[in-house]
Amino acid sequence: MPVTSPTYRSITEATMMPRLIRLAPNLYAAAFTLMKTLPARYILKRAAERGELDRGTVIVETTSGTFGLALAMQAALMERELILVSDPAIDDNLYRRLTDLGARVEICTEPAPTGGFQQARLRRLAEIRAQLPDTFCPEQYSNPDNPRSYQLVVEQLAGTLGVVDCVVGPVGSGGSMCGTVRGLREHTPHTLAIGVDSHRSVLFGQPDGPRELRGLGNSLWPPNLDHGVFDEIHWCDAAEAYAATRALHGRHALFQGPTSGAAYLVAKWWAERHPDEMCVVMLPDEGYRYQATVYDDSWLADNGLALETLPAAPTPVASPSEARDGWTRFAWGRRTYDAVPGAVARLAAPPPAEPVREPEGALS
Incomplete structure (x- = not known):
């Protein structure tokens, strides 16, 4: 047989x-x-089915790790342009693989005063989206897909x-x-x-x-x-x-x-x-x-x-x-x-980044 x-x-x-x-x-x-291949593939496929990912749509996302790689793989297969906003944590081997797959990678070199590099990346992402006519952001942190x-x-x-x-x-x-x-x-x-x-x-x-x-x-x-x-x-x-x-x-x-x-x-x-x-x-x-x-x-x-x-076992604690x-x-x-005592108050979290409008043609 x-x-x-x-x-x-x-x-x-x-x-x-x-x-x-x-x-x-x-x-x-x-x-x-x-692992991130599963949500990246699902999110982009669902976006295409809903008409949110046309031929001219640029995919943009913030990531310093494997979600960016998964997006780059799927975007290459779907023949879509991809811009990733990252930070110095991204290693050289991953950077080379992302760019080899056709992704453009922007590096934020300074952290935001509150929210660190992740907030800095979100702000740069908002700037890029404001400068482009048609974008789709997978938004892995908030997308229910x-x-x-x-x-x-x-x-x-x-x-x-x-x-x-x-x-x-x-x-x-x-x-x-x-x-x-x-x-x-x-x-x-x-x-x-x-x-x-x-x-x-x-x-x-x-x-x-x-x-x-x-x-x-x-x-x-x-x-x-x-x-x-x-x-x-x-x-x-x-x-x-x-x-x-x-x-x-x-x-x-x-x-x-x-x-x-x-x-x-x-x-x-x-x-x-x-x-x-x-x-x-x-x-x-x-x-x-x-x-x-x-x-x-x-x-x-x-x-x-x-x-x-x-260590053989964790140390139990009564609060974070x-x-x-x-x-x-x-x-x-x-x-x-x-409802959890001892957790840092949520008010310490920075607000979502607002898009910053730049003059047309500002994106190099």
């Missing part, structure tokens, strides 16, 4: 879904090649694993965790959601500050983040996330990025303490961008990020204000943000 394999219409279609990999009897990894796209993952998990008792994953825009967990709870309301954040991210109540660990956390509150979805929040440091990333590779041969390592650290701990319950951990992207950093022992040592042993450095855990309890 001839061996057949599925065929795909594009690389984004072929890679948008995760592989489900058994890490322990009650722990499965939803391991993505590039972002969490909506993960319904496909919901169907995959439920169809393959049956009842999922707990989902653990990193939180940035809020799309993957909120979309996946809300979908699962339509059938299993008890399903727990454990979000993994980085210290000095405002998402779950800490004050904004510099963060070594990228790819999760935020300096602004994204509208797609539904705080009432989450049962627990864990914060961890870069060194812990990097060491867990290496442990995931060394133990399971899963070559993933540091956001995956952070999620794996938490999921392994939870699954070991709940052996009769099924846990799924979301692993957003592969490790190729991090070969010269996370996977380089010399780089880790030179930057003071080498960690010989992982008590979460200092190190792996910490807080019982969020599916509450709204404002």
